[in-house]
Amino acid sequence: MGRREDNKAKKRADLETAALQLFLGQGYHATSIEQVAAEAGVARGTFYLYFDDKEALFRSLVGAALDPAIDALVEARAALDVAQDSLQSGAAYQELGSSLVQTVMEYPEAILLFYREQRNPGPIGEWLRTRSSQLDSFVADMVRSLGERGLIRNIDPRFAALAIVGAIDRLVYAWLSGNEFGDPAQVAQEVVRLFGEGLVDQPTTTAS
Amino acid sequence: MGRREDNKAKKRADLETAALQLFLGQGYHATSIEQVAAEAGVARGTFYLYFDDKEALFRSLVGAALDPAIDALVEARAALDVAQDSLQSGAAYQELGSSLVQTVMEYPEAILLFYREQRNPGPIGEWLRTRSSQLDSFVADMVRSLGERGLIRNIDPRFAALAIVGAIDRLVYAWLSGNEFGDPAQVAQEVVRLFGEGLVDQPTTTAS
DNA sequence: AAAAAATGACAGACCCGCCAGTTTTCCTTG
DNA sequence: CAAGGAAAACTGGCGGGTCTGTCATTTTTT
Structure with a gap:
């Protein structure tokens, strides 16, 4: 046995x-x-x-949580590459979002550790930042794509991606650190609205 | 002598x-x-x-950069408390912004260190997070104040503050880490526009 | 030559990775 | 089914290394 x-x-x-x-x-x-x-x-x-050593332990530990997230990212990219209309690409984004949320819910401590150690020097930090930048690139591509299709105003995708990822990063980090603020789903919707309206092309509304 | x-x-x-x-x-x-x-x-x-020890060294080092920033925050709060019209409060915000930018430009390495070590456990991390949360609170108050005056839509100030600070945090961090993207002043304006339009109350523009 | 500043050896505390010796598990065989 | 032996798993002491904070002694400044 x-x-x-x-x-x-x-x-x-x-x-x-x-x-x-x-x-x-x-x-x-x-x-x-x-x-x-x-x-x-x-x-x-x-x-x-x-x-083998502490580093191998860490990689195994955090990898268990990050690998599924990276997989979801890769799958989303593949799905977007073959998507023909915005219905299909919307579904791909939807799928990616729910995968990421699910990963965070399943491995909250490992993800928190990912956020904590991310900016430290040394091999561990570099490894985490590699993963991190994959998400950055994905979001940048997403913004670029939306821009090319005229759905949002013209904006440097790299810049927008950093802002978006940074905002989400901080919110998730705060939540994982124990800060309470309502239903995660509602928060997600707020984020989408916040950036959605900030990115849409529109006449500058000057509030006196 | x-x-x-x-x-x-x-x-x-x-x-x-x-x-x-x-x-x-x-x-x-x-x-x-x-x-x-x-x-x-x-x-x-x-x-x-x-x-006295490594910790005292660190505090001295980073404090030299953070203290002016915190001072600027305190002064801005005082100025806002006595401000009567939005012209005066606007000036206070303007003043705060330029103080913060100046601090970052004057002590880029120390500020980068502040970002790097911020999420680490131990007394150093706690000390940095205390400073950090002062900025969070300030921005939350700002959002709350703008909301009460009807200048932006109704939104949880704590949530909005995290998103705003997180986005800026990431941008400044990327910039200090050596990522190039254009003129800082222009970037700042983009940030204001991004969040400005995302926060303004307006009919939901549904893009099909 | 007195005072201030600088030095580096020292004691005490950890930590790593190894490995010879011990304990536990498993499986065969009588 | 019990006994026994091989294999796997586990242990903790050892050599070698790093780091801290102190302090008697030496060097530099005044």
């Missing part, structure tokens, strides 16, 4: 959840392998039977 | 600039006092004649 396999998988998971809590509590850098092992209830040496 | 004093001040500055480069290059946590001292050309023991 796979009793051995099961135990191994379980212990791996124990180490990962222990690490997740410690990383969130004191940061990746400040957490020692000793602490992770102790928290998971094993000796230091045992850790090395499951992971 | 103040020769001694001068040298002391200069050495302090040397230590700070050395630390700034190292913090930006490898992060606060990964930088040792040994490295800072070596980079500044002094022995490790000398460091402790100028700063």
Whole structure:
């Protein structure tokens, strides 16, 4: 029977959840392998039977949450490439949005860790920023596409993407950090409206 | 003569600039006092004649950039409290904006460090987040005030503030990290327009 | 020569990754 | 089904390394 396999998988998971809590509590850098092992209830040496080092642990941990998100991004791009009308592309955006929301809801701690460590130097930070910039590029392409179809006013896509991603980033981060503000779905709609109206081409309404 | 004093001040500055480069290059946590001292050309023991520890060094370093910004915030709040018409409050906002831009232009590295370390756990991160949330609160009040005067549509000020600050945050961060995009003044205007039109009350323009 | 500044060795504390020795699990065989 | 042995899993001490903050001593300034 796979009793051995099961135990191994379980212990791996124990180490990962222990690490997740410690990383969130004191940061990746400040957490020692000793602490992770102790928290998971094993000796230091045992850790090395499951992971090469702290970095491999982190990648496994956060990758479990990020990989699905990146996959969703890739799929959305593929769907958009073959989309013929705005109905189909709208569906692709819809699908992407719900995938991303689902990922965040499923791995809130890992995503929070992603936000926390993102700006740190070193290989971990670089790895996270690579993932991050994929989203930036996607949004930039989206803005560019909408601009070319005349649906929004002319604006530097790279600039708009940073603003949009930055706003969402901060909102999600605040929410994951424990700040409460209403129904996420309603918040999402507010974001769309906020940027939607800010991006649409229209005469400048001068409020005195 | 103040020769001694001068040298002391200069050495302090040397230590700070050395630390700034190292913090930006490898992060606060990964930088040792040994490295800072070596980079500044002094022995490790000398460091402790100028700063209590690494944390005091960081606070001094980043505080030099943040304090003026916080001061500008406090002054703007005071000016808004006594402002009677929207001309005066507009001037206060204008003044605040130019102060903040000036601070960023004067201490770009320190501000970048502020963005970098902001989400890390520990006393340093908490200290930075305290400063950060002052800006959040200010913007939230601003949105609330504009809403009460009917200049923008009804929207949760806390939510709008996070979106606005998040977008600006990301743009400034990208710019400080070396991403080029045109004239900062023009970018600022774009931000105002983006959010301005997104916040104004208006019939929902449904683009098919 | 007195005062101030600078130095670097030292003690104490962690941490990493390894690995020889121990314990647990599994499976075969009588 | 029990016994026993091989294999897998686990342990914790060790060597080697880094970092901190102090302080008696040396160097520089006045």
